[in-house]
Structures are given as C-alpha cells and as structure tokens.
Amino acid sequence: MSSFGYYRLQKEQMMSRLAARDGGWRCRYCGVSLKDPTNRPRQHQKNWKLPTIDHVIPLSKGGADTEENMVLACNGYEDSAVAARADIRFLRPTRLGDTLTAIATEKARGGRSGIYDVTVRNGDAVVAEFRGDSRTITR
Ligand SMILES: [Zn+2]
Numbered sequence: 001m002s003s004f005g006y007y008r009l010q011k012e013q014m015m016s017r018l019a020a021r022d023g024g025w026r027c028r029y030c031g032v033s034l035k036d037p038t039n040r041p042r043q044h045q046k047n048w049k050l051p052t053i054d055h056v057i058p059l060s061k062g063g064a065d066t067e068e069n070m071v072l073a074c075n076g077y078e079d080s081a082v083a084a085r086a087d088i089r090f091l092r093p094t095r096l097g098d099t100l101t102a103i104a105t106e107k108a109r110g111g112r113s114g115i116y117d118v119t120v121r122n123g124d125a126v127v128a129e130f131r132g133d134s135r136t137i138t139r
Pocket of ligand 1: 027028029030031032073074075
C-alpha cells in the first residue's frame with residue numbers, strides 16, 4: 001500500500017471513530033448528512049457531502065492534534081481551498097461575554113476562486129463586516 005493509501009485508511013478510521021462518538025455521519029457545525037467514506041459503493045450516498053476532519057481549537061491557536069479536539073465537518077464543494085485574501089471592518093466594540101452571530105454568504109464563485117461575505121452581529125447591531133477570497137488548491 002502506498003503511503004497515501006495508508007494515510008487515507010488512517011483518516012477514514014479516525015472519521016469512523018468520530019462518527020461513532022458523535023452520533024453519526026453529520027457535520028457538527030451545520031448538521032448536514034455526510035458520506036461514510038468506508039461505506040462502498042459510494043453511489044448510494046450521491047447527494048451527501050464528503051466529510052473532513054476539523055480541529056475545534058485550530059492547531060494555529062494551540063489546539064491539540066488529538067481525537068478530543070476533532071469533529072466531522074462538511075466541505076461544501078469537496079475541494080480543498082485556502083484563504084487568498086481577507087478584509088475585516090470593525091464597526092462597533094464588543095464586550096467579554098457578548099454573544100456574536102456570524103452569517104456567511106457566498107457572493108460569487110468562478111473557476112478556482114470564491115468570494116465570501118460575513119456579517120457579524122451583536123444582537124441587531126452589526127459589529128463587523130468581513131470579505132474573504134478563497135482559492136481551490138485541488139481538482
Ligand atoms: Zn457543515
């Protein structure tokens with residue numbers, strides 16, 4: 001088995017463990033049904049999304065690369081993408097303990113590029129506006 005095949009097998013085994021721990025093949029953030037990559041043939045799950053493993057506390061923020069810090073999440077277009085640019089406008093201050101709500105909208109998508117707007121609210125008040133560009137890195 002190639003090292004890539006071994007890595008994929010390890011990843012699928014971890015995904016199966018997370019699905020068993022968290023009550024099924026669903027995105028922990030939005031609840032959408034995810035494909036079980038170990039369930040073949042896959043065509044029976046055509047309309048479901050492929051899962052990815054997300055670190056709840058990002059590795060870049062000191063999160064651990066352990067099962068306790070991992071959940072299953074959806075990947076909208078099933079391609080890997082990276083942030084190409086981001087711009088945040090802070091409009092109002094917030095306080096520790098405020099509950100902020102962020103709503104993201106896909107504004108445009110073409111070729112390997114995407115444009116996303118996110119509005120962050122504290123109650124009814126808009127506290128920040130974000131615009132980010134993505135770039136697909138695999139096809
Ligand atoms: Zn999701």
